[in-house]
Amino acid sequence: MANGCIGIDIGSSSLKIAEYSKNKIHLFSESMPDNMVSEGQVLSLEAMSQFIKETLKKNHISEKKCSVILPDTLVFTRRINMPFMNSEQLRVNIPYEFHDFINDDKDKYVYDYAMLDLNESNEGHKEIDLLAAAALKSTIDNYRGMFKRAGLKMSIAIPSVMAYTNLIYLLEGKKKNFEQSETGEKKDEYCFIDLGHTKCRIHIFDGHKLSASRTLDYGLNMIDLAIAEEKNVDVHIAKRYKEAQSGGILESEGCMNIYNSIAVEVMRAINFYRFNNQESNLSSAFICGGGGMIEPLIKALAESTALELKSANDILSYAGNFDTNGEIFVCAVGAAIQ
Ligand SMILES: Nc1ncnc2c1ncn2[C@@H]1O[C@H](COP(=O)(O)OP(=O)(O)OP(=O)(O)O)[C@@H](O)[C@H]1O
Ligand SMILES: [Mg+2]
Incomplete structure (x- = not known):
């Protein structure tokens, strides 16, 4: 290292x-x-x-x-x-x-x-x-x-x-040396859901081996648009409102609709993975990206995917x-x- x-x-x-x-x-x-x-x-x-x-x-x-x-x-x-x-x-x-x-x-x-x-x-x-x-x-x-x-x-x-x-x-x-990895043992699965500004990216690993990746054209910029429309402000200002999270702005109906749309798309991707990997026991995911700071979005994702959503801080530690x-x-x- x-x-x-x-x-x-x-x-x-x-x-x-x-x-x-x-x-x-x-x-x-x-x-x-x-x-x-x-x-x-x-x-x-x-x-x-x-x-x-x-x-x-x-x-x-x-x-x-x-x-x-x-x-x-x-x-x-x-x-x-x-x-x-x-x-x-x-x-x-x-x-x-x-x-x-x-x-x-x-x-x-x-x-x-x-x-x-x-x-x-x-x-x-x-x-x-x-x-x-x-x-x-x-x-x-x-x-x-x-x-x-x-x-x-x-x-x-x-x-x-x-x-x-x-x-x-x-x-x-584990050491990075493949010869030292244990063979035959069922590895844990790891899922990373990156909720970025323009995209949502999902990567699923079987142990340290990548098994599936999916990029969705859904990002937190959609929330800026919803706030801009609702408050009748420019998207740059709306983005600042979003980041300040003041006055319950992230719980508005427009924002809730965006969280639900993202949650449904992520659920579809996870279900597709589960369908194609019947032996999968995927039960949790690390939330990465700016979306990790938006609690109602995480709640919507947890409900739709039935995954235990963990903070990325856990793995970084x-x-x-x-x-x-x-x-x-x-x-x-x-x-x-x-
Ligand atoms: N405190 C906060 N509350 C809510 N949203 C926040 C907060 N801080 C940052 N964001 C939002 O998080 C997003 C940035 O997250 P991130 O850095 O993961 O995106 P990015 O990597 O730049 O985007 P992409 O991966 O799509 O290129 C922006 O939409 C930003 O407004
Ligand atoms: Mg990013």
């Missing part, structure tokens, strides 16, 4: 930074200026460099090494089962496993993987189970340049599922001590401990 690294998650509503050193975590967030991020992607690398630089300075963050979350729109992630092979053979073979996703020149991409398991069939054939990721080289170069201009050295860029996997490893108290609410920082911390 790295000591002395910052994890960075660039969201559409806020920039999240987790400074991780000697089992202590310092968490910093800054509201994202308008028109900086769309669909998870940075619109101006120059402007983002400047914004990150200012945020580091403002918060007296001196650490230079950073691990970064890549938006789902810029990285392909998939589980792969392959015959056992060494790392050099994997380097050659993994690109072919992405042929369903990558139509243009596969050499334009960089590939990475995390080893999840080693299985042996009855016939004695060894198989490996991987979580592999592919991103355009140009994306990685752009990100590296963006962080360099902000005064940082990007050591790694990972998809969010890898950040969650890192936290599960911590929680399970395995990474170290921190002094603020951690909901929005889950991916940033997961990246910092990479």
Whole structure:
């Protein structure tokens, strides 16, 4: 585990930074200026460099090494089962496993993987189970340049599922070495529901292995619209009302309707997973993202999904001590401990 690294998650509503050193975590967030991020992607690398630089300075963050979350729109992630092979053979073979996703020149991409398991069939054939990721080289170069201009050295860029996997490893108290994982034992399932500003993302893991991911076009920006309409104010003002949570604003009929819509969509995704995984005993989920601060939304979700909803702070506590609410920082911390 790295000591002395910052994890960075660039969201559409806020920039999240987790400074991780000697089992202590310092968490910093800054509201994202308008028109900086769309669909998870940075619109101006120059402007983002400047914004990150200012945020580091403002918060007296001196650490230079950073691990970064890549938006789902810029990285392909998939589980792969392959015959056992060494790392050099994997380097050659993994690109072919992405042929369903990558139509243009596969050499334009960089590939990475995390080893999840080693299985042996009855016939004695060894198989490996991987979580592999592919991103355009140009994306990685752009990100590296963006962080360099902000005064940082990007050591790694990972998809969010890898950040969650890192936290599960911590929680399970397991080493990252697949050879040391116990075989044959039924692993706990972990579900993360990220209620972000523009999207709701659900990731379900069987032990540390990703089993399902779903992104819903439902976000907390819908609440801003409901408040804007109800109070006849601009959405920026409505967003501030929402964050201040004053005067029962989050219990209005318009807001309640949004919570119920989100809750129904999340329930459908969870039920779909349960239907396809009949042996699943999924009974709880960690709530991440800004939605973790909205109690009536959590209540609606708990009722619709029949899951025990836990605060993301519970899982972050395995990474170290921190002094603020951690909901929005889950991916940033997961990246910092990479
Ligand atoms: N105290 C609060 N009460 C209610 N909502 C809040 C509060 N603080 C932040 N939010 C809302 O949480 C959202 C930001 O959450 P988060 O940082 O998880 O989103 P994001 O990562 O920027 O978005 P996305 O993942 O969709 O790109 C915004 O809608 C913000 O207004
Ligand atoms: Mg987010």
